[in-house]
Amino acid sequence: MRTKHIVPVAVLAIIPGGVGQAQQVAAPAAIPAAAAPPAPATPALAHPERWPRPALKRQRDPRVEARVDALLARMSIEDKVGQLLQVDIASITPTDLEKYKLGSILNGGNSAPDNDEFAPASAWLKLFDAFYDASVKRADGRPVVPVIWGTDAVHGANNIVGATLFPHNIGLGAMRNPALIRRIGAATAAETAATGIDWSFAPTVAVVQDDRWGRTYESYSEDPAIVESYAGQMVEGIQGAVGSDFMNPGHVIASIKHFLGDGGTGGRDQGDARVSEEALRDVHAAGYRSGLVAGALTVMPSFSSWNGTKMTGNKSLLTGVLKERMGFDGFTIGDWNAHGQVPGCSNEDCAPAINAGLDMFMYSGPGWKTLYDNTLREAKDGTIPAARLDDAVRRILRVKVLAGTFEAGRPSSRPLSGKFDLLGAPAHRAVAREAVRESMVLLKNNGGLLPLKASANILVAGRGADDIGQQAGGWSITWQGTGVTNASFPNGQSIFAGIDQAVRAGGGKATLSVDGRYQARPDVAIVVFGETPYAEFTGDRPTLEYSPDDKSDLALLKRFRAAGVPVVAVFLSGRPLWVNPEINAADAFVAAFLPGTEGGGVADVLIAGKDGKPAHDFRGKLSFSWPKRLDQFVLNRRDPGYDPLFPIGYGLTYATPGAVAALDETRPTLTASDQNALFVRGQVVAGARLDVAGAVRQTRIDRNAQEDSLRLAFTGKGEASIEEAKPIDVTRESNGQLSLLLDYRITGAATGEVILGMTGGKTATVPVTGAMKAAGADWRQIAVPLRCFADGGVDMAKVTKPVTLASTGALGIDISGIRIASAPPGPVACGVR
Ligand code: BGC
Ligand code: BGC
Numbered sequence: 001m002r003t004k005h006i007v008p009v010a011v012l013a014i015i016p017g018g019v020g021q022a023q024q025v026a027a028p029a030a031i032p033a034a035a036a037p038p039a040p041a042t043p044a045l046a047h048p049e050r051w052p053r054p055a056l057k058r059q060r061d062p063r064v065e066a067r068v069d070a071l072l073a074r075m076s077i078e079d080k081v082g083q084l085l086q087v088d089i090a091s092i093t094p095t096d097l098e099k100y101k102l103g104s105i106l107n108g109g110n111s112a113p114d115n116d117e118f119a120p121a122s123a124w125l126k127l128f129d130a131f132y133d134a135s136v137k138r139a140d141g142r143p144v145v146p147v148i149w150g151t152d153a154v155h156g157a158n159n160i161v162g163a164t165l166f167p168h169n170i171g172l173g174a175m176r177n178p179a180l181i182r183r184i185g186a187a188t189a190a191e192t193a194a195t196g197i198d199w200s201f202a203p204t205v206a207v208v209q210d211d212r213w214g215r216t217y218e219s220y221s222e223d224p225a226i227v228e229s230y231a232g233q234m235v236e237g238i239q240g241a242v243g244s245d246f247m248n249p250g251h252v253i254a255s256i257k258h259f260l261g262d263g264g265t266g267g268r269d270q271g272d273a274r275v276s277e278e279a280l281r282d283v284h285a286a287g288y289r290s291g292l293v294a295g296a297l298t299v300m301p302s303f304s305s306w307n308g309t310k311m312t313g314n315k316s317l318l319t320g321v322l323k324e325r326m327g328f329d330g331f332t333i334g335d336w337n338a339h340g341q342v343p344g345c346s347n348e349d350c351a352p353a354i355n356a357g358l359d360m361f362m363y364s365g366p367g368w369k370t371l372y373d374n375t376l377r378e379a380k381d382g383t384i385p386a387a388r389l390d391d392a393v394r395r396i397l398r399v400k401v402l403a404g405t406f407e408a409g410r411p412s413s414r415p416l417s418g419k420f421d422l423l424g425a426p427a428h429r430a431v432a433r434e435a436v437r438e439s440m441v442l443l444k445n446n447g448g449l450l451p452l453k454a455s456a457n458i459l460v461a462g463r464g465a466d467d468i469g470q471q472a473g474g475w476s477i478t479w480q481g482t483g484v485t486n487a488s489f490p491n492g493q494s495i496f497a498g499i500d501q502a503v504r505a506g507g508g509k510a511t512l513s514v515d516g517r518y519q520a521r522p523d524v525a526i527v528v529f530g531e532t533p534y535a536e537f538t539g540d541r542p543t544l545e546y547s548p549d550d551k552s553d554l555a556l557l558k559r560f561r562a563a564g565v566p567v568v569a570v571f572l573s574g575r576p577l578w579v580n581p582e583i584n585a586a587d588a589f590v591a592a593f594l595p596g597t598e599g600g601g602v603a604d605v606l607i608a609g610k611d612g613k614p615a616h617d618f619r620g621k622l623s624f625s626w627p628k629r630l631d632q633f634v635l636n637r638r639d640p641g642y643d644p645l646f647p648i649g650y651g652l653t654y655a656t657p658g659a660v661a662a663l664d665e666t667r668p669t670l671t672a673s674d675q676n677a678l679f680v681r682g683q684v685v686a687g688a689r690l691d692v693a694g695a696v697r698q699t700r701i702d703r704n705a706q707e708d709s710l711r712l713a714f715t716g717k718g719e720a721s722i723e724e725a726k727p728i729d730v731t732r733e734s735n736g737q738l739s740l741l742l743d744y745r746i747t748g749a750a751t752g753e754v755i756l757g758m759t760g761g762k763t764a765t766v767p768v769t770g771a772m773k774a775a776g777a778d779w780r781q782i783a784v785p786l787r788c789f790a791d792g793g794v795d796m797a798k799v800t801k802p803v804t805l806a807s808t809g810a811l812g813i814d815i816s817g818i819r820i821a822s823a824p825p826g827p828v829a830c831g832v833r
Helices: 009-016 062-074 077-083 094-099 121-134 170-177 178-194 224-239 278-282 286-293 315-325 353-357 368-380 386-402 426-439 468-472 495-505 552-562 581-586 600-606 729-733 786-791
Strands: 084-088 102-106 148-151 257-259 298-301 331-336 360-363 441-445 457-463 509-513 523-530 567-572 588-591 677-680 687-700 709-724 739-748 754-760 762-767 780-785 801-809 811-821
Touching: 062 386, 077 084, 077 368, 077 386, 084 368, 094 121, 094 331, 148 286, 170 178, 170 224, 170 426, 178 224, 178 426, 224 278, 224 286, 257 286, 257 315, 257 331, 278 286, 315 353, 331 386, 353 368, 360 368, 426 600, 457 495, 468 739, 495 509, 495 523, 495 600, 523 552, 552 567, 567 581, 588 600, 677 709, 709 739, 729 786, 739 754, 739 786, 739 801, 754 786, 762 786, 762 801, 780 786, 801 811
Parallel strands: 084 102, 084 360, 102 148, 257 298, 298 331, 331 360, 457 509, 457 523, 523 567, 567 588
Antiparallel strands: 441 588, 677 811, 687 709, 709 801, 709 811, 739 780, 739 811, 754 762, 754 801
């Protein structure tokens, strides 16, 4: 939402000192570093002639083209427009496809058969059969074009209960093993195909440059060379290789995403990559070079912008570079309603995106028929030229012909369909375990604590120790990876379970104690902790400090230290984070990233065999630089001042040990972990101010810490509001169905009317009197969906006052926090007035 946060000037003061005696500067102030990016240096117009022409392995096949032409010639304009739409299964029924012959359906991260994310694999297959049957039912003699189903199989068939979940891409990047990437792609495709689903929105080939981005873990590396070495292999794993098993049974359509520059948006989801055309080409396009060579059938344009222009509407890149110059002859699939963000468009109407080179809309919401109607009208009246319409449809048909869609038959009749024992098949789990063990990066192993003897008495502690959901991260059964338990992963193994198995086999003992308490003193402790799951923008962070508001993991590590118990830290995270204190507090420190469901792969490198020798040495090498200081969001080894804690490529092994000296622990006194905080720990965030007007008095009180909360005493008509120095953009949060959250307590019941308001151009207000009528000692929460304000006319891209609390009568209220977050709405109804 914002690029300015509670980041005091102390951060800046640390820079010159480096590791050592960084000084603290007392006065907190806003750091301008991450503030609004400078005006674009280059316009968003690409020069295709400056781009490479990759030597594609797949050549145009005249027989395929003839078939496509023959189909196209018999299609009506309604048929053609139908192919341009992909609609989320949450918004469409099989019956709809009897009338509307759409090109595709998808399940977004939150969508599943019968709205049940834990639905069995058979329910997915059954639902696809129903959609398929409807799509091929026609009696008018025009061509039957079967529907295809797209899903985010981004680290395994991760929407399906029982699937093997591989490490997220950041961990795979540490393996430096393209051959294994290919096997992961093939296993993922086979598990996806078991449900009949024929298309995956993977791989993500973002070359992430700023680790604050919530999608950093979906990136193989900050280094384009690593991404390039993987993308083609992953595409071949998923689709099969051109000239051999291309799109044979068990393979599915791949989609390289998000074109282009998604990793260059300064840590902001759906942001703007302000980079030169050369950087776009040489850094961000790395994965397209190899992915297109391997014959990727679809490409997903990015939600993000390049120098202020939304990628989904950038003709010079979509048509000029991708299709004409790089020779991509598959089709482009929009990102989730991304077309609606193109100027001149809404979710339900967007000819500009099609004209720029988008071939298929990805749509979710109730209005897909409106999108269809508008697109049809624009195709008829020439707003979308006939040649462009035909080109888009030809591309979609070409992919369907190449993928065998016309011959595949009902989903349940396909060779791998219904073979649900492929989900979590032992062979796939073995591949995943291999990947887990190869992705572990040993950052520190002082005194040679690792490997641990299998005969040892080991205490396994930490919140991540026995939590498969946490080790799997986002995009795991649910979109955010939240709301799951170990039972949601029937074929998975937690890290503790893997350690337990290894130690038991070696005659030792492993005890699980999440909070670290023990009766008998263990020989050694393993503490598994780290980030909890997130996906997309909910993972955007203003700081790289690990867990700024909760240092209990650090305390746990220190507790073992103090008791003289050697401690191994296993850190789960979707990105490198500043963990200097945690590294100091541990004798050995392993970056495990988000390993997925094969927790046993962690034990493979931690625990020695019976002979005392490790069966597997560490092989992982960082594919992202690890920050030495909190402000090192962007670390690029090509930069002259490159000064990471651990450079890209770092990783200790048993064969080549090395010690890590004590690290600088200086941190600023105040950082906000929540990028969407408006008021936290007694203060409004930098760049905003609190305004109080009318018959109201403000003071500070203590809730959890000294003066961490605001007390407002209204004696009559008055209001308090947070006013931004510069308008803030909360469109992403609004699109993402977030709410304005207020943590409060009523000390004096409301005698008049109370409203919560938001201003951006217009002001919209929501009545909240009902929630303020009774005083009490309890802290409560109000969640008002941002939609309420958007529907009330607030320009969410230019919010000047994110919150106003106004009362017409007396009211006593304490407020401990105001933020924008995901929460069930309540207890107020939208009721904008
Ligand atoms: C993401 C894509 C994903 C799509 C469908 C979007 O929000 O950006 O990566 O493929 O949703 O779930
Ligand atoms: C995600 C979808 C998800 C939706 C939920 C999108 O950004 O990519 O997969 O279902 O948000 O709001």
